[in-house]
Amino acid sequence: MRSLIGPDGPVALAEGVHWIGALDPDLRSFDVIVRTANGTSYNAYAVRGSGGVAIIDTVKAEFAGAFFARLEAVARYDEIRFIVLNHLEPDHTGALPELLRRAPQAQVLLSPRGLPLLRALLRDDFGRYDIRPVTTGETASLGDCALEFFTTPYVHWPDTQCTWFARQRILFTCDLFGSHFCDARLFNDEAGDFRLAFEHYFDRIMRPFRSFVTEALDLLEPLDFALIAPSHGPILRTNPRDYLQRTRALAKARLGAGPEKALLVIYVSAYGATAGLAQAIHDGAEQEPGVRAALFDLEGAEIAPLLDLIEAADGIALGSPTINGDAVRRIWDLMAALAEIELRGKLGAAFGSYGWSGEAVRMIETRLQGLKLRLPEPGLRVRLHPSAEELAEGQDFGRRLAAHLCGRAPARVLDAPEAAAG
Amino acid sequence: MEKATLTFTDVATTVTVPAGTRIIEMSEKVGSGITYGCREGECGTCLTHVIEGAENLSEPSALELRVLAENMAGRKDRLACQCRILGGAAKVRPG
The missing domain is CATH 3.40.50.360 (Flavodoxin domain)
Incomplete structure (x- = not known):
């Protein structure tokens, strides 16, 4: 049962980059529409540079305790310079209001389409924080390194974006390349066989937006990534490009169109x-x-x-x-x-x-x-x-x-x- | 009553309407793919691309401008639930 035991603390992905998410092995249905025989994980990350720390996404509200414990093991709240919201669905923003209370100096970075949701999420507190919409090509400096943003709408909500950390060649994709598969070994080369979960996730979450997925893949494929860090399921560090190619195949219409x-x-x-x-x-x-x-x-x-x-x-x-x-x-x-x-x-x-x-x-x-x-x-x-x-x-x-x-x-x-x- | 014409190219339909009509009021009736989500100018679902006649449409309100910006809409895009035709003709399609 090793796969169901969570790592006690944060897990290093590369120097200065840690997984600080949470595991939810008992979940059996996600968003009503996805069956999750293997549970899921809510992956969040901390990225450190010489000028501070960026937190990339958070977790579902009831897992906030595990998230904050792992965060506190890698950073102080007053070091947090940025909070990146690649997607504002509640399973990624559940801990956000509390995180902002603990790190009110942090600048929140999100796609412009995310703004109405953030207003609804923070309500009267929205105006109290430093909120900056970002689009493709914009960056956020962490001193000796930076995050770069890619607007990838409708994978699978209007607000979705991806974040690129060039120094370690890590691409944070939130729901894109995700799978509902809870395995405490975290990485694709150690976790159990999650191929069914990966494909089921695409079918239930991404398929209605397959043209947008293809557009996102076109935008991201030129990046020389060594690791894909999605928000659900295994972190893709071995042959990450295989998952991009598989997603490209899944995003094609199942049956071809004829000339008529x-x-x-x-x-x-x-x-x-x-x-x-x-x-x-x-x-x-x-x-x-x-x-x-x-x-x-x-x-x-x-x-x-x-x-x-x-x-x-x-x-x-x-x-x-x-x-x-x-x-x-x-x-x-x-x-x-x-x-x-x-x-x-x-x-x-x-x-x-x-x-x-x-x-x-x-x-x-x-x-x-x-x-x-x-x-x-x-x-x-x-x-x-x-x-x-x-x-x-x-x-x-x-x-x-x-x-x-x-x-x-x-x-x-x-x-x-x-x-x-x- | 002053009249205006709206053409919905996705259903090859031109409809004569009273000046002041909101695009969404006609788009749904003629079967265009310009359909509403919230109808209150918040969600951006009814994003509409104006092919011709932008000058015959009402000026966007501050709310519409904000929602267009947040939806990264193009220069020729409007919200059908907010935008009225004031006279003359305009040609539109789903955005």
Whole structure:
């Protein structure tokens, strides 16, 4: 059980650099969305130069005691010149208010996007401290050495940044390259096999922002780093570049995109009416050159592989009948899962058959809009089974969606009341 | 009532609106990807890139300027929940 016993004090990463974090071996669910069979760690670091000490990130509030004990073993509070916040989620800022009370002279360094969160975290105390937003290329001098900052938004919050300590070639990346894997041996070459945790972490935390991850990797890859110090899981001192390359591979769409624009028509149907509409929309979209449409009956499909396909597609049209004034559960399950993948710039559309009230289409549209898809065509609703004319309208709907995907849609001109009517 | 036109290029839609309309009021109705988070000018979710007609939009408030700066927004970016079209035409897309 050596792996579950915490180191008593700080752990040296290099001369002047120490791990001062905390271990949380009993955690079994992180942020509700990540299962953590191996617990996790909250890695924080102290960096010493001739002009003072920088603290890089803190820990979850209930682990503040361990954090302060390790900090006090490497620095006095009045030596702390900087507190770097690479990310303001509570598992990294839980000890911040107390740290600032103990080291009120410290300058807080964070990305500009972190400011509103810091205001909310410190509330009335915000104005009492020296707070400095920093962006890529800015530095903070520790006398004979310096920290340099790299703005890397959305890995995985808007505020995320990385900090580079050139003297020891250490890159502090907070959640990027992290894993929920608690092992007191701390370093990747000593810890147990954490590959599953590393990949699961990416899937649950970073995948919805995979384009931003790639941008961050492009920014960081030129650095000649000898060690990556993330905020969760093992510290990557042996072959750290392998983790960057693996992350780059994970950040690619699971399925490649073809030369044509891809529209997925996904539906659930109770009596075949919504299925008929779906077929018509699919057939219409197929008529547009440069578009490849595909049809899926969600009742017979697994959601996880469908997500891979949606991630690679350019647009989705979701169809549901209205049952009990609602869209059906399979469609809701799929729409809930859509938050797990990147949807930036995708086209969305809704359709469905109904008997009495037909709320499902509007509900789907609202959800897709909430996910920030663009919905260029108002949803298509048909009462009971579609007539020949309604099937023709379905084909037209599919053609128009396909035209939007290709940037060939005729411009739509509306007056405000028309637009409001949808 | 004075009219203005807003074009949302991501959905190829132009809509005629009363002068003074906030962009967010129309963007959601026409299905544009410009959608809101807080609707109070704090979160930056509705960041909007102005392609043409910036001169026809309301001046940004101190709050909007602060949120734009904190979001490292470009010179042609605005917040759809704060920004009104005052007349003429403007062309926008999600920021």
